[in-house]
Amino acid sequence: MNELIKKLFTEVPVASSDSVSLRSVADIESDNLMSSNEILLTFDTDWCPDYVIEYVLHELEKCGVKSTWFVTHQSPIIEKMRKNKLIELGIHPNFHPDSTQGKDIDEIMNHMLEIVPDAVSARTHTLFWTGRLLNEFKKYGIRYDSSLLLYRSDNIEPHRYNSTNLTRFPIFWEDDIALMEGYDIMPDLRSKGLKILNFHPIHIFLNSCNLDNYNKGKKDGDWRSHVNPYSAGLDVVFRTVIETMSVGKTLTLKELGKKYN
Numbered sequence: 001m002n003e004l005i006k007k008l009f010t011e012v013p014v015a016s017s018d019s020v021s022l023r024s025v026a027d028i029e030s031d032n033l034m035s036s037n038e039i040l041l042t043f044d045t046d047w048c049p050d051y052v053i054e055y056v057l058h059e060l061e062k063c064g065v066k067s068t069w070f071v072t073h074q075s076p077i078i079e080k081m082r083k084n085k086l087i088e089l090g091i092h093p094n095f096h097p098d099s100t101q102g103k104d105i106d107e108i109m110n111h112m113l114e115i116v117p118d119a120v121s122a123r124t125h126t127l128f129w130t131g132r133l134l135n136e137f138k139k140y141g142i143r144y145d146s147s148l149l150l151y152r153s154d155n156i157e158p159h160r161y162n163s164t165n166l167t168r169f170p171i172f173w174e175d176d177i178a179l180m181e182g183y184d185i186m187p188d189l190r191s192k193g194l195k196i197l198n199f200h201p202i203h204i205f206l207n208s209c210n211l212d213n214y215n216k217g218k219k220d221g222d223w224r225s226h227v228n229p230y231s232a233g234l235d236v237v238f239r240t241v242i243e244t245m246s247v248g249k250t251l252t253l254k255e256l257g258k259k260y261n
């Protein structure tokens with residue numbers, strides 16, 4: 001064995017009792033009690049028009065299902081959503097260099113919190129992530145993050161960072177990924193573990209069954225003329241999901257988060 005590798009295997013540092021605490025059996029048992037089979041509905045608005053959001057809200061109100069909305073921009077419908085007891089508003093910051101929300105993290109976070117001043121939940125656009133965001137989110141009062149995709153994974157559990165008071169809630173299923181994968185686009189709601197579903201309202205409005213209609217609408221801005229009226233698409237998936245969810249108790253991410261943080 002190479003000397004360096006041998007050193008790494010033999011000189012494992014021993015944790016001192018004053019720097020770390022060992023997990024007790026009681027801690028482990030209480031973790032298990034936290035195990036969640038919840039289904040949570042979330043949306044990334046991604047600069048879609050208000051009439052698209054209205055379309056989705058109307059269906060949610062009919063079913064009485066709660067949801068968390070990660071908003072990208074200011075618009076008249078935000079005020080209406082703020083008053084809706086079924087809805088939690090979170091932020092959807094875009095940290096890419098071409099962001100229209102600001103030129104750096106501070107400017108972007110300040111801009112987002114002007115739109116949703118009491119936001120405690122966040123999901124970054126395109127699920128962009130850097131370890132630096134743990135501290136940045138703490139600075140701006142974000143306690144729940146859902147910017148990690150563990151697509152169709154079983155037994156998903158939240159991850160808690162004690163140092164920053166942030167809990168990350170991985171996404172179980174996301175509509176655009178389902179479209180790109182191209183086979184069964186329906187999430188398996190019987191799968192074990194936490195199931196956070198991420199819809200983009202535009203794909204529900206378009207009843208997308210692939211990305212063609214979306215790409216055409218993005219080009220000419222005329223979303224209404226690109227609705228898929230034929231085959232089963234994401235509007236059907238969405239309606240099936242909310243009908244299934246409506247028979248039980250539903251939660252927003254903030255409500256679920258309070259169980260952990």
Ligand SMILES: [Zn+2]
Nearest residue numbers: 044046125126
């Ligand atoms: Zn996005």
